[in-house]
Amino acid sequence: MQIGFIGLGIMGSRMAANLQKAGHEIMVYNRSREKADTLIKNGARWCDTPAQLAVKVDILFTMLAHPEAVSQAALGPEGYLANLKRDAIWIDCSTVNPSFARAMAAEARKRHVRYVDAPVMGTKKPAGAGQLVFFVGGAKADVDTLKPYFEIMGKAVNHVGEQGMGAAYKMVANLLVAQNILIFSEAVALGRALGFTQEMLFETLLDGPLAAPYLSLKRSKIEGGHYEADFPLKWMHKDLHLVALTAYENGVALPAANAAKEVFLQAKRSGLGEKDFAAIFDYLSSRETF
Numbered sequence: 001m002q003i004g005f006i007g008l009g010i011m012g013s014r015m016a017a018n019l020q021k022a023g024h025e026i027m028v029y030n031r032s033r034e035k036a037d038t039l040i041k042n043g044a045r046w047c048d049t050p051a052q053l054a055v056k057v058d059i060l061f062t063m064l065a066h067p068e069a070v071s072q073a074a075l076g077p078e079g080y081l082a083n084l085k086r087d088a089i090w091i092d093c094s095t096v097n098p099s100f101a102r103a104m105a106a107e108a109r110k111r112h113v114r115y116v117d118a119p120v121m122g123t124k125k126p127a128g129a130g131q132l133v134f135f136v137g138g139a140k141a142d143v144d145t146l147k148p149y150f151e152i153m154g155k156a157v158n159h160v161g162e163q164g165m166g167a168a169y170k171m172v173a174n175l176l177v178a179q180n181i182l183i184f185s186e187a188v189a190l191g192r193a194l195g196f197t198q199e200m201l202f203e204t205l206l207d208g209p210l211a212a213p214y215l216s217l218k219r220s221k222i223e224g225g226h227y228e229a230d231f232p233l234k235w236m237h238k239d240l241h242l243v244a245l246t247a248y249e250n251g252v253a254l255p256a257a258n259a260a261k262e263v264f265l266q267a268k269r270s271g272l273g274e275k276d277f278a279a280i281f282d283y284l285s286s287r288e289t290f
Contacts (some may be wrong), residue, residue: 003149004057006050006073006080007094008035010030010229011062014127015093015153020044022152027237029053041196054080063093067100068239071136074104086112089142093118093134095174095235097242099249101137111259115140115163119170119237120154123230131155135173137166149200174239175257180212182260185281192285198223218278225277225282234273236280239263 005016008030016039017252018279019026027045029052030034040046047053050073054060060080064070068090074081084090090113092104101117108115116138124133132154136143143159150157158170200235205211206219221227240261247254267283 001058002056004028004047004053004060004080006030006053006060007065007069008039008064009065009199010124010231011127012061014091014124015041015061015063015132015209016044017042017128018130019149024149024152026054027056040155042133042235048079050074050076051078051083054083055085057086058088059146060088060090061085061093061149062090065235067094067096067242070094070096070100071224081107081111084111084113087114089114089116089146091116091118091146093120095119095239095242096167097171097246097249098164098168099246102164112140116146117164117166118140118146119166120152121170121173122154125230126155127153132185134158135160135166135169137161138165138170139163141213145258146151168246171239172241174236175243175254177214177263178189178236178240179216179256181218181278181280182284184211184215185284191283194204196269206256218276218281221276221278222281227272227279227282229274229276230273231277233264234278235278236277237261237268237273240264252267 003019004027005025006029013035016026017030022041024025027047028039029050030036031049065075073079090108091269105115116136118134118136119135120132122132130153133156134154160166178214188201192198206216228274243257246263267280270283272279272283
């Protein structure tokens with residue numbers, strides 16, 4: 001089957017590269033072509049528009065920044081959805097809200113395209129190593145067809161339900177990720193104000209049962225103050241916005257989530273948006289005396 005990949009940022013470029021390394025010929029498109037240079041050098045075929053790519057592929061993966069980017073690439077004047085072959089499969093790995101995923105599934109059905117939402121857990125390093133975890137919503141037959149491709153890019157494939165349920169799970173997961181680092185950052189800020197050293201707090205909190213295990217992976221960034229983005233802070237703010245929207249649509253009160261969203265927005269406005277989301281630690285630390 002001919003594979004297409006649209007969206008070659010931090011995650012998509014690495015996912016596409018793993019498909020390529022496994023021997024698959026891929027066709028690629030990205031809004032900025034330079035992000036595709038390495039893939040093209042290794043044999044990928046460039047297409048000038050999403051529509052141009054769509055007519056040539058049987059399976060299309062997309063990994064885009066937000067719902068608006070997905071909608072534009074799918075339904076815009078040069079969009080791929082109207083140009084995919086009948087019974088082609090579109091797999092959206094972007095982090096989007098479940099109501100948007102279901103709307104895209106409906107648009108795909110109108111065009112006789114099979115839709116699967118398959119967001120991932122993991123950042124830059126797991127993406128490069130083919131160690132992502134997929135949470136997949138869609139028909140079982142489609143998920144079974146796609147499993148070999150998911151297994152090239154990831155270490156686990158979880159079929160969590162019908163179309164939209166992969167996106168739904170990602171809302172739950174990213175809410176926990178954002179809240180955990182925010183709570184940890186506040187706890188360390190309080191501990192330092194009470195006279196404990198940051199080193200002591202890191203040793204006792206991160207090595208004990210109180211902190212989420214993934215926080216240990218952020219320790220070197222925080223201690224060194226070097227926040228090269230594995231997952232940019234601005235996208236964590238976007239995900240919290242989608243969480244809040246999803247909660248509103250489902251009648252669920254999330255007061256702590258909405259507070260977290262505003263803290264991440266403040267940090268983004270302070271100039272930290274392009275840095276790794278772990279930079280929220282420095283943002284809160286700089287405000288300990290307020």
